[in-house]
Amino acid sequence: MAVTQNELITALTTFLSTNPVRLSVRHGLAAEVDPADLIVGEMLCATDTMQTWICTATGTVVELTGLNILGYYATSGALDTAHPTGTAGQIYLVGTSPTHYYTWSGAAWVDLGAMNDVSTFATTASVGARTYTEENYVTDDESVTASIDALDIQAKDSADDIVSLEAYFSTSDMTYYVNGATGSDSNDGLSSGNAFLTINKAISMIPSLLFHTYTINVAAGTYAEVLKLEAISGTGVINILGASSYATAGSYQITSAYFQRISPKLYIKGFEATNSSTSVTSFRFTSCDNIYVQYCESSGTSLYGFFAEFNTTGRLYGCGCSNASYAALVAKDCSQVSSYEWSEAGSGNARGLFCQTAAIIGKYSTQPQGTTAETANNGGTIV
16 A cells, blocks of 8 residues: 555664664665665665665565655755755755655754664674674664555664664675584584584574575584574575594584575585484475585484475485485486495395485495385385
8 A cells, every 4th residue: 555755754764773773775866776676674775766776685676765855955054055944844855974864844854764884883892792794784673664566665663673684684604613622612613622512503594595615613512402494595505514534424423404495506415314203304305495414324224314395406326325215316396316335235225216296216236235126106216
């Protein structure tokens, strides 16, 4: 539902001034800017045509057709001289580095806030120990919502709940360290001497939108954890690294691992899954675009050793599996998996390979063994 200009001003006033919230705003001539370049949380203003766009939390770029910016002045004095009085709801842009929004309050021109004025941001002291980026951050408690056509601008009002946008998208390559003997999840995890205690703590540092390489280096140890990572988009790389060989993977023990809806390349190396439940999968991948599993072993009593479903693609190299009550490796639901040179054929598996529902397993060299070596049905193919 469209809102009036005055309702929009009220929302922007709260959004840009009253609350500890700022958008990162780009501006320039219409011929020099491209709304398609915006990323989540950015606003764009064409200073000659006075058009304004915003990129919503879903990545959709929307033009703020209800926002009527009437002009631009170098200083607030120049605005006062040109327009000694105004009309409620009018907006002008004033200044550079940063540019501010000004609106008529009924008695004077009022500064709503800066596009990118880092001096007006909340400080670390004012928001507690939470981290944030100076140019982009939001808070968690809703204080105002303005519907602009299909766009909701939500301003937040609790400084206790400020969350860095770095939790949502990456800004650089990162490496984290985990040590089950000496680490602590209250550490920053950025060095081996200040490592996290658990692997899942390091996994939680991976942002939802990843364009860089995130590496997790895990020290030898027993980690009574079900590793879980889900809903990561982007073109980056995720490395979760344990042993450097299959022979030493037993020194890097986890319970099991589950990865779901992962778009970046996912590389998992050198872990032994020891779960002892016949209803649990040791390594499960659901809708993962590019997996590479190397030197990993499923040794406990599991239902499946390695399981790929719903269009998962990738390969297993140098792995091993024993005691899988259904199959060592399963591919189904249009998944495509390369099964390459297993380090150990294994024992106690009901099946070595199982493929169904239009999935494909491409095999090379040594493969996992079972009472039945391989089964393909319902359009599944093993080649």
